[in-house]
Amino acid sequence: MHLKKFNCFLVLLSLCINTFSQTPYGRGLDLDDNAYKATPKKAKLTRNLDIVPSAASIKMYAPTPGHQSYYGTCTAWASAYCGKTIVDAIKHNWTDKAYITDHAYSPAFLYRLLKPDDLKCVGGSSIFIALELMKNKGVLPYKSLSSLCTESISETQLNIATNSKIKDYLKIFENSDHAKIKIQAVKKSISERKPVLIGMTCPPSFGLANKKELWTPTESPNRSFGAHAMCVVGYDDNKFGGAFEVQNSWGTIWGTMGYIWIKYEDFASFTNYAFEFIDLPETKPNVPDLSGQITLTLANNTAIPTNLFMASRGLKVVPAKTTSGPLTIYQTTKAYNSGTRFRIYISNNQPAFVYAISSDLTNEITKIFPYNDGISAALTDRKNNVAIPDEDHFIEFDERPGKDFLCVLYSKEPLDINEIIKRIAFEKGSFNEKIYAVLKNQIVEPSDITFLKDKIGFSGFSKGKSTVALMVELDHN
Numbered sequence: 001m002h003l004k005k006f007n008c009f010l011v012l013l014s015l016c017i018n019t020f021s022q023t024p025y026g027r028g029l030d031l032d033d034n035a036y037k038a039t040p041k042k043a044k045l046t047r048n049l050d051i052v053p054s055a056a057s058i059k060m061y062a063p064t065p066g067h068q069s070y071y072g073t074c075t076a077w078a079s080a081y082c083g084k085t086i087v088d089a090i091k092h093n094w095t096d097k098a099y100i101t102d103h104a105y106s107p108a109f110l111y112r113l114l115k116p117d118d119l120k121c122v123g124g125s126s127i128f129i130a131l132e133l134m135k136n137k138g139v140l141p142y143k144s145l146s147s148l149c150t151e152s153i154s155e156t157q158l159n160i161a162t163n164s165k166i167k168d169y170l171k172i173f174e175n176s177d178h179a180k181i182k183i184q185a186v187k188k189s190i191s192e193r194k195p196v197l198i199g200m201t202c203p204p205s206f207g208l209a210n211k212k213e214l215w216t217p218t219e220s221p222n223r224s225f226g227a228h229a230m231c232v233v234g235y236d237d238n239k240f241g242g243a244f245e246v247q248n249s250w251g252t253i254w255g256t257m258g259y260i261w262i263k264y265e266d267f268a269s270f271t272n273y274a275f276e277f278i279d280l281p282e283t284k285p286n287v288p289d290l291s292g293q294i295t296l297t298l299a300n301n302t303a304i305p306t307n308l309f310m311a312s313r314g315l316k317v318v319p320a321k322t323t324s325g326p327l328t329i330y331q332t333t334k335a336y337n338s339g340t341r342f343r344i345y346i347s348n349n350q351p352a353f354v355y356a357i358s359s360d361l362t363n364e365i366t367k368i369f370p371y372n373d374g375i376s377a378a379l380t381d382r383k384n385n386v387a388i389p390d391e392d393h394f395i396e397f398d399e400r401p402g403k404d405f406l407c408v409l410y411s412k413e414p415l416d417i418n419e420i421i422k423r424i425a426f427e428k429g430s431f432n433e434k435i436y437a438v439l440k441n442q443i444v445e446p447s448d449i450t451f452l453k454d455k456i457g458f459s460g461f462s463k464g465k466s467t468v469a470l471m472v473e474l475d476h477n
Contacts, residue, residue: 025207025250028072029199029227030124036273039128039171040376042185043369046345046385050184052191057234059245061089062195063101065258067251071121071149076107076114077249078229079130079197080139084166086195086231087277102143105164107249108150109140109157121149127199127229127273131169138165168278168414170376172196179268186244186267187235189276192381195231198246199273202228210254214240214261221270232274233259243267278378280351280412283462290352290444290468292410293457295345296332299394304342306330306472308453311446325432327471328446330456335475338401341394343387344368346408350459351380355409355417356388357424359431361402365421369408377414397476405431406472411442413466432471442467 063085068077085104094100113133114125138161145157172185189196203219206228219225234245243261252258262270283289296304308330309323323329336342346354346369355377356369369388370377379386389395397404409415420438427434436443442465449460449468460468 025254026068026070026072026074027202027226027228028068028074028124029229030075030126031199031223031227031272032126032128033175033272035126035128036171036175038374039169039275040370041174041374042170042172042276043375043377043379043384043386044390045381046387046391049381049383049385050188052184052187054238055234055236056187056191057236057245058086058090058190058193058195059233059247059259060095060097061086061100061193062231062233062247063089063104064097065247065252066104066107066249067148068107068249069148071111072118072124073107073111073121073149074249075125075127075130075229076110078231079127079134080105080110081107081142081249082231082247083195083197083277084134084139084164086233087166087279088164090193091279091281104142105139106142106145108147109145109153109161110134112150112153113137119151124227127197127275131166131197131275134166135168136165138162140164166277167280168376168378169197169275170278170378172274172276175272179265182268182271182274183242183264186232186274188381190232190235194276194380195233197229197231197275197277198271199227199229201270201272202226203270209260211256212260213256214243214263215255215266216263217266217270227272276380278376278380280380288459289350289462290410290412291350291457291459292346292348292352292354292408292468292470293452293455294330294406294408294470294472295347295456296472296474297343297345299341304336304474305333306456307333308451310451323432325430325471326436326440327432327443327469328449328451329432329471329473331473332475335401335477336397337477338397338399340397340476342397343389343391343394344406345385345387346379347383347385348379348410349383351378351382353377353411353414354379354384354386355411355415355420357407357409357417357421359405360400362400363425363431365425367417367421368406370417373418377417397474401477402475404474404476406474407431407435408470408472409439409467410470411467412462413442415467435469435471439467439469444468 140161203225209215242264444465
């Protein structure tokens with residue numbers, strides 16, 4: 001071969017190899033900080049529940065990593081194929097890898113919903129829109145649509161997808177949070193057996209992590225590199241000095257059989273978004289599916305004692321102490337002086353959507369949990385305990401003596417609490433009666449609830465209903 005031609009051939013070969021090494025795989029996540037900021041955040045639990053084991057993994061519930069090829073479909077692969085499939089596997093306790101993979105969800109279906117006009121599947125997509133679509137329209141089984149890119153989806157497929165909606169989702173940290181907060185939040189979710197869907201800045205070195213167990217970035221996080229969506233499936237404080245294990249959508253030839261470890265600090269630096277799927281366990285016979293407890297604690301850390309007054313609605317045997325209203329009420333055993341400081345601790349041992357509102361004799365209604373619209377009402381860890389207002393502040397009885405009223409709603413379905421407050425304000429009667437008037441179609445029958453006598457709490461069976469109200473009346477001088 002002529003030397004000049006041979007040199008030209010080497011240059012072309014080098015260019016081809018270099019190009020392939022830099023961009024061998026598709027990505028496809030569109031970053032949107034405003035949408036992330038507007039996504040409800042997981043409520044901060046009390047500090048004693050922030051402790052997690054040194055290592056945890058849900059990898060055994062994941063499908064075999066798929067390959068998106070050069071398509072821009074990573075968002076659909078991470079959220080539908082990986083995330084939603086893991087949620088189902090955990091819920092039904094599937095651990096057979098082949099079975100889980102056979103029951104995975106179709107990324108091509110979700111991408112077509114995301115990008116109806118991108119027939120070549122090359123453009124990026126929003127992780128927020130993907131989650132909303134999964135919540136409102138559902139996802140299609142992978143075996144019903146296994147192609148990497150489809151130009152259309154049928155009405156039949158849309159109808160099938162409605163059987164596999166996610167309940168909801170929330171973010172687990174702010175983009176601006178300190179690295180320690182981000183790391184702890186992801187570890188907490190994984191320790192609770194929940195996959196974490198992430199959006200990460202994806203530099204060239206990540207694509208070059210082929211056949212590697214650990215990705216060590218050689219760049220600083222720069223958004224000009226583009227972004228990629230994946231799922232976190234594990235963590236280990238003792239591996240590489242502390243690292244997360246992530247499932248990718250670049251096939252089993254990339255990383256270690258489709259997985260990669262990322263050191264905690266690198267993860268915090270390059271990860272822009274992190275989401276947790278909200279799901280509730282299936283109802284089991286003879287097992288209460290709603291339970292909760294409220295603790296009122298004074299500033300000196302002593303509990304405020306209460307008496308139980310039962311509602312007679314729906315009960316065949318009326319207890320000696322009955323409330324005049326339709327809902328069971330707890331009352332403080334004594335009055336407290338104005339200026340007395342206390343906290344409210346809300347806990348639940350069954351995952352639920354939890355809301356708290358308060359009122360007084362002026363009938364002014366205040367939402368106290370979620371503290372604002374940026375906090376999710378979903379308390380879905382195996383054990384939850386939220387301090388109101390928080391562990392560094394107290395509530396103080398005001399200068400208006402009389403009665404204060406507290407209602408904590410435990411629900412199997414998300415509630416529009418702002419709309420409920422508006423409707424309560426227009427009702428007549430006591431606070432107890434107003435709440436029942438607005439929610440009576442959802443309130444679990446008292447005959448299906450056991451209220452605790454020595455504490456403010458309950459356990460119950462929803463039996464087709466969705467909501468239990470814990471009512472407390474507080475007297476103050």
